[in-house]
Amino acid sequence: MKKFIDSPDSLLTTSLRGFAKAHADIVDLNETPHFVRRKHLKPGKVALISGGGSGHEPLHSGFVGFGMLDAACPGQVFTSPTPDQMISAAQAVDGGAGVLFIVKNYAGDVMNFEMASEMLDLPNASVLVNDDISLPKTHAIGRRGVAGTSIVEKVVGAAAEQGYDLAACKALGERVVSATASLGVALTSCTVPALGHPTFTLGDDEIEMGVGIHGERGRETVKLADASHIVAELTQHLFDELRPAAGQNVLLHVNGFGGTPLIELHLLYELAHAQCGRRGLTVQRSLVGNFTTSLDMAGASLTLTVLDEEMLKLWDAPVNTAALRWGC
Amino acid sequence: MKKFIDSPDSLLTTSLRGFAKAHADIVDLNETPHFVRRKHLKPGKVALISGGGSGHEPLHSGFVGFGMLDAACPGQVFTSPTPDQMISAAQAVDGGAGVLFIVKNYAGDVMNFEMASEMLDLPNASVLVNDDISLPKTHAIGRRGVAGTSIVEKVVGAAAEQGYDLAACKALGERVVSATASLGVALTSCTVPALGHPTFTLGDDEIEMGVGIHGERGRETVKLADASHIVAELTQHLFDELRPAAGQNVLLHVNGFGGTPLIELHLLYELAHAQCGRRGLTVQRSLVGNFTTSLDMAGASLTLTVLDEEMLKLWDAPVNTAALRWGC
Incomplete structure (x- = not known):
């Protein structure tokens, strides 16, 4: 470690x-x-x-x-x-x-x-x-x-x-x-300091779908695929869950697990944004970065929130914290 | 990859x-x-x-x-x-x-x-x-x-x-x-997408001191050490370079290379802050996070800027960008 x-x-x-x-x-x-x-x-x-x-x-x-x-x-x-x-x-x-x-x-x-x-x-x-x-x-x-x-x-x-x-x-x-649903995928496990080794292992051509944030195994281990395929699958599950109607406003949050660089997170965002568009949704707000991490895990999750007017206004309200800051 | x-x-x-x-x-x-x-x-x-x-x-x-x-x-x-x-x-x-x-x-x-x-x-x-x-x-x-x-x-x-x-x-x-000096250390290499494999390799007990941000080898490969030892060495080099006088104000920037979690970056900050204190310096401002990354490299750099009054005022001035935002 x-x-x-x-x-x-x-x-x-x-x-x-x-x-x-x-x-x-x-x-x-x-x-x-x-x-x-x-x-x-x-x-x-x-x-x-x-x-x-x-x-x-x-x-x-x-x-x-x-x-x-x-x-x-x-x-x-x-x-x-x-x-x-x-x-x-x-x-x-x-x-x-x-x-x-x-x-x-x-x-x-x-x-x-x-x-x-x-x-x-x-x-x-x-x-x-x-x-x-x-x-x-x-x-x-x-x-x-x-x-x-x-x-x-x-x-x-x-x-x-x-x-x-x-x-x-x-x-x-x-x-x-x-109004919120999330689904994540890991490219690697994470290493808990007190444990000293990865909590699970994946082959060089494997990724873990449906992971949580504690280094636990996910829903299934699948073959590594193009980002477009991964995003299409993640967003399809989110749409199936939330069943947003065409024309609805959503907040799209691409969250890195800690070990995935921003260049990849913005690529995921672009692909997920396109999927929302195909579904007829308007991505009114977004959040891209490492916010809910799992130590050094490489991977990311997509979160969708179907926004109403009140939530949108509250999202835009000023905030002044270490990790989120605007309007202050 | x-x-x-x-x-x-x-x-x-x-x-x-x-x-x-x-x-x-x-x-x-x-x-x-x-x-x-x-x-x-x-x-x-x-x-x-x-x-x-x-x-x-x-x-x-x-x-x-x-x-x-x-x-x-x-x-x-x-x-x-x-x-x-x-x-x-x-x-x-x-x-x-x-x-x-x-x-x-x-x-x-x-x-x-x-x-x-x-x-x-x-x-x-x-x-x-x-x-x-x-x-x-x-x-x-x-x-x-x-x-x-x-x-x-x-x-x-x-x-x-x-x-x-x-x-x-x-x-x-x-x-x-x-007025600024930086020194970095890598725990792992990074993987350039077009290359498909890490640009250098390190043993499980090795780290690379003095790395840049392009996946190139650093100044020397050394044995993995406690964070306290690593920070003491990095800060000593920064002090030797900048020769700040006791009582001077500094900005301390702990920068993650992309694959190192925030919990470790804040630990490095605490240890570097203590070293500045021992040197008689006042850490007036700080910046901790992944700002100048090297794709997925695990590692971090320390940057010190000896601040004068003008720089301090300009640092505090409002900024509104994707990665740095305050006062706006």
Whole structure:
């Protein structure tokens, strides 16, 4: 394993310290327990908190700031944060209007956020993100939360900033989740520092369709194909899931898993944009880059959100975080 | 080779189309010849143009926009752009105050920008960026231009926006170059699409110190070490080069080469920040992320710029590009 680390044990804390220093105008770091919080809180606003295993940066710490999250609770790499992190974070960023947890659908995350919710002495609610369509809707533990999480956090973050109350933020978040679907493909596995070797292996001519973001195997291993073929297959599954009508507005998010260069992500975007056009959809907004990563995995996911007017306005609202910034 | 491409021949054009669509509010794409230009020009402003081989995204196209470049001329992957690109770009973005070319020091780039300069029927000047200290100053073709290029483009871009004339922009650019040094280390090679295999190989316990950004071998192959040791060595070389005095302000740029996750880049930043502190330097500003990449190479470089008051103000000035955005 070749990584820039001193030891797997110190990676998270050292990296968070660096992150907080590099973005000291936007965030503060709490170390015991770990959470990243927005530096300048807005009293009276619903507090938005997310979190999950580390290794997906910039998700979630990179989305803390004006117009998005109030706090992010990072667990160790690919490991859920513990309830004390969410409770401490909630107490630190509470603005008097309640706390909304945005939770990716993984058993550990769900359990620990639920525990925090029960123990928390503040009004709170949760939005569960389960945008990964690689598993059937009927799967026992449900579908996973992946790159669509960024879209949920941006839209609901803008709403909270504009004064939506807790119930309205929750309802909006669930509406965005319903309108969002993602599907990913890996060219390589990733290497978890504490493990020291790739979590799965692929042949030189194989790719993994329907992967999540934790180095787990995907839905199926298939032969390497042209980007056009890969994109046609991914977008077809997204269209089958969301069933958007011709003329609808969509947000198209091409998300890199960490090891794929931007030149390839923009190529995927061009091809996916063309597929949306063939379907009669208007790509009103886009997001291309490494936002929900899986350490050093080479690969990418496509996310589509069918936008209504309200979501579009909230997407365009100002945001000032380490990873997303406009209008500020 | 596993990449998201249809063919090496179509990669650049398709990717540029995607880039231009994803950032249609900021840039326009010209296809014959290839250049990316700022959508909304400012008459009377010195026009800033850069370019070079592709594969370093977001450099340079991602830096086109308000407060930074007026145009970027991308060659094929790791291949210099041709003079007609720079000439067409210059004619397209000329604001009546002359054209400044920002050129990374590579033989092909230098030759083709010089040819464009001679053929161009507009007042023009050039700034040569040669911040890579892995080669001695006395090297026959001189030092290469690497990640410090972003810093030059941001600072001079702000100056041009504020009305500096051509001579002042050139002088400022040269001052930033003098105040800037970079040094990189690779954990893996990169794979050029047209070649289909890594451009060099490293053992599982080897890293390459002093690499450039074109998949060429570096200064020496050494044993893999802790991140702390790597950062101590890189920063020592940067300090030896720049000889900053205790108390000086610096900008610390940790640049990923494309295949290294953000969690590691922020760890490198924390360690480099500590080394600056030990040297008595104040890290006034920072930039952490993948900005000057080498396709899918795992690795990173450290760049230090010794800031004066003018550079600091220009760094902080508003910028609105695909890859750098603040204050807008």
